[in-house]
Amino acid sequence: MTPGQPATPPAPAPASERGHGHHRATPWPEARALAARAGAGAAADRPPVRVPLGQALGRTLAEPLRALTDLPSFDSSAMDGWAVAGPGPWTVREESVLAGHSGAAALASGEAVRIATGARVPAGATAVVRTEHSRTGPVAGPVLLHPLREVVPGQDIRPRGQECRTGDELLPAGSLVGPAVLGLAAAAGYDEIAVPVRPRVEVLVLGDELLTAGLPREGLIRDALGPMLGPWLTALGAEVLATRRIGDDAEALYEAVTTSAAELVVTTGGTAAGPVDHVHRVLDKAGATLLVDGVKVRPGHPMLLARLDAGRHLVGLPGNPLAAVSGLLTLAAPLLAALTTRPSAPTPPGGAAPPSPPTAPGEPLAAPLRDGVQGHPHDTRLVPVVHRDGLVVPLHYNGPAMLRGIAAADAMAVVPPGGAEPGRRVELLALPWPTEPQAATATPVSPPAPAQGACFT
Numbered sequence: 330m331t332p333g334q335p336a337t338p339p340a341p342a343p344a345s346e347r348g349h350g351h352h353r354a355t356p357w358p359e360a361r362a363l364a365a366r367a368g369a370g371a372a373a374d375r376p377p378v379r380v381p382l383g384q385a386l387g388r389t390l391a392e393p394l395r396a397l398t399d400l401p402s403f404d405s406s407a408m409d410g411w412a413v414a415g416p417g418p419w420t421v422r423e424e425s426v427l428a429g430h431s432g433a434a435a436l437a438s439g440e441a442v443r444i445a446t447g448a449r450v451p452a453g454a455t456a457v458v459r460t461e462h463s464r465t466g467p468v469a470g471p472v473l474l475h476p477l478r479e480v481v482p483g484q485d486i487r488p489r490g491q492e493c494r495t496g497d498e499l500l501p502a503g504s505l506v507g508p509a510v511l512g513l514a515a516a517a518g519y520d521e522i523a524v525p526v527r528p529r530v531e532v533l534v535l536g537d538e539l540l541t542a543g544l545p546r547e548g549l550i551r552d553a554l555g556p557m558l559g560p561w562l563t564a565l566g567a568e569v570l571a572t573r574r575i576g577d578d579a580e581a582l583y584e585a586v587t588t589s590a591a592e593l594v595v596t597t598g599g600t601a602a603g604p605v606d607h608v609h610r611v612l613d614k615a616g617a618t619l620l621v622d623g624v625k626v627r628p629g630h631p632m633l634l635a636r637l638d639a640g641r642h643l644v645g646l647p648g649n650p651l652a653a654v655s656g657l658l659t660l661a662a663p664l665l666a667a668l669t670t671r672p673s674a675p676t677p678p679g680g681a682a683p684p685s686p687p688t689a690p691g692e693p694l695a696a697p698l699r700d701g702v703q704g705h706p707h708d709t710r711l712v713p714v715v716h717r718d719g720l721v722v723p724l725h726y727n728g729p730a731m732l733r734g735i736a737a738a739d740a741m742a743v744v745p746p747g748g749a750e751p752g753r754r755v756e757l758l759a760l761p762w763p764t765e766p767q768a769a770t771a772t773p774v775s776p777p778a779p780a781q782g783a784c785f786t
Contacts, residue, residue: 354623354630357659357709357743363620364634364644364660368667371592371640372525375668379521382514385506388524388566389670394500394510397518400492404450407485411463411474412436412444412454421465421472426451441474450486457485493517503670527568528668531591532558534574535582535598536648537605541574553650553732554597558657562595564761565662566669579607587615592641592668595661598648600631608633608645617643621660625708625746628729629655634664649729655711658741658758694740694757696721704748713738714757721757735760 355363377391405428406412412426413419415438422440426433428447435452436442444450444457462477493499499513506524514522532555539552552574559569570591575581577599586594599608612619612635620642621634629652633645642664646656699720704710713734714721721742726733735741743756 354625354708355621357624357626360621360624360626360634360659361663365663365667367620367634367636367642368664371528371642372668372670374640375526377523378526379523381521382511382519385514385522385524386508386511388506388527390500390502390504390506390510391523391525391670392502393498394504394514394517394519394522396493396495396497396499399490399494400516401487401489404454404489405487406444406446406448406450406457407487408457408459409446410444410457410459410485411441412450412457413441413474413480414438414453414455417441417458417480418473418475421474454486455482456480459485525669527566528593528665529570529591530562530567530593530595530665531570531585531589532562532572533582533585533594533596534558534572535577535596535607537577539574554646554648554653557650557732558595558597558646558653561657561761562661562665565657565665567593567665577605577607579611582607583611583614586611586637586643593661593664594637594641594643596643596645597653598646600633600645600647612643624659626655626659627705627708627710628652629659629711630708632656632660634660647729650732651713651727651735652729654732654735654741658711662758662761694759695754696757697752697754698723698742698749699751701750702742702744702748704744704746707746709746710744710748711741711758712744713740714742715739721755 380388406426411419411421412433414436419439419441422433422436422442424433424442426442426444426448428445430448432449433442433451436454438453440453441458442451450457458474458476458480464475464477465472466475467473499517500510504510506522534552534555536552538549539555541552541555543551545551555572555574559572562569570589573585575585582596582599586596596608599606602609615637617635617637619633619635621632623630624632626632628649629647631645631647632652632655633643635643635645637643644656644660644664646653646661696716697720698714699717699722702710702712702723712727713724715724715737716722716739721740723742724734724738727735738760740757740759743758745755749755
């Protein structure tokens, strides 16, 4: 086995046949790979849909984008000026050729006609002379056009098919549809393009201790995950059907999981082995197959991934907010990326630090740390960071129950077991929203190294 390469995962087993202690946890890189494979397997049975260009922004191409026409589709003028035929000076014809209008009659050698940018070049034209590179005269008699500099045959004419010919592949399947892709598709003749179906997701927020409004009181806390998970999953390309609060009720959870119309059910809390942690028991009863039962990552190690039935999965997130974010990035993001064929963001060539945060949600880049980060002895650690002067700086407030650090972060740094010293390049996981480099409001300075026994859960 190549050093650093994940071991081949064991065949998944029904939930009832597996424990869920940390000794059964899956290494972090392997867990992400398993989630991606689960999503790819489910995606194979999902035919794409065709949507109008106005609804395709942020999605990916389900098939290659091929030109439906030559671009340009006719010889056109690249500049305002004169279409000329043969060597000058030229006799000026009293007409103009405008964009969007029928072309002028063919030019004979020695003739010129005024032409606008984008207009069809008349037959017989050998060049376009820019207005500022020419003069006309005399005042009396036939008007002649004189060049002020050398005229090269073909200059400032965009020939038909210069950019592409009909049938050329413009972009491969899997390309992210941004504004420029929409423009290219329109130019190439498309009204609709094929994209993967948005995976339907339902969020089930568990816990009797959660409030939906007001200040925390009498042992109750505000639900931070309900408001956060839906928009986060939407940014990852999902169609969020609902966010439901269930409480610590095993029967209600079983009913919700087994009757959900979603391809992916996301639960919060209840993934450990406490008296009201019902997720494993519900998966047992539902006949689910555990693909990942705990991950060697901090925070968030009690996360899980299960296959409910053909094409349907469940991601169980821990209940602590930053631990839940860890679960999203570890399991939900790669699974949804495979379902929506989102492209991966490559590591910059030559090891250069990225000039700005990564832009493909949940996908890796790499950059050197400005400050060292203490690691867990055996597990990967995910730490919120900001970009500063070509480096990434770990943020305060990175405990499992905290959101203050991630709210100001550009990315999450992947710290290997044992930690990382200053200057070490670490993998980065992008966050699925625009960020401004060097604009974080949190203090971008690592806290002192925590004492032994610090909480990484």
